[in-house]
Amino acid sequence: MMKIAKEFTFDMGHMLDGHDGKCHNLHGHTYTLQVEVAGALITTGSSAGMVLDYGDIKRIVKEHVTAKLDHAFAYFEENENECRVAKLLQEMERKTVALPCRSTAEGLAMVIYDWLAPYLPVSAIRLGETPTSFCEYTGELS
Template sequence: MRIAKEFTFDMAHMLDGHDGKCHNLHGHTYTLQVEVSGDLIATGSSAEMVLDYGDIKRIVKEHVTAKLDHAFAYFEENENECRIAKLLQEMDRKTVALPCRSTAEGIAMVIYDWLTPYLPVSAIRLGETPTSFCEYTGEPS
């Protein structure tokens, strides 16, 4: 059985070195769907559930949206993005370092890694715009 919960958050980023307009600093309202899977719970107050949606909400808020919402996400190995992050940090602004470029694909993989210690994640779907999204299932591409 698979269930999912949807979240939204706003985040700024840039793709330094990209040939398109996304090389500029800009932001998105992201849509995040966290899908979890497992057997139905047999007994107790959560009987016939995979997991309580409230538990998913609490875990995603703590480990994902609290970090990303209204932050500048930057690739920790990119010199230009790090320079911008440093300036923002000096101004006491929210930043989050990522181990990859801040593409939708990269962010989805990071979110998957952040959540799998706490949830039986089967897929992360991340929408960057109303018409563009990616899905990551933990399988190498």
């Protein structure tokens, strides 16, 4: 089994309503996303010797992840206050994205994994929220 990864960046706003720290305020991050895929090497055709063409990874991640999240306000669809902020932004024709969980790095990593799994053999999602803080999700919670 071989593993390869491609890195992306995107900017996103969010808030963690109810959090005891400063992240309960509306703020944003420049996220670093590493998408790791695993598989056997392709044996025939123009992609022989590859797990997957990096260009294919780029196209799929752009379509299913960064196009949704970049310069958007991400909010937990079950949080009343975050939904109120999102509604106001939507009325102003601003970009928002509803999430099935809190917009923590951990929650985002799981959502991104789920968005990509139907299209790529994802083995890990690494999401950096700051230059010194990141999480990794491999598809299973221990």
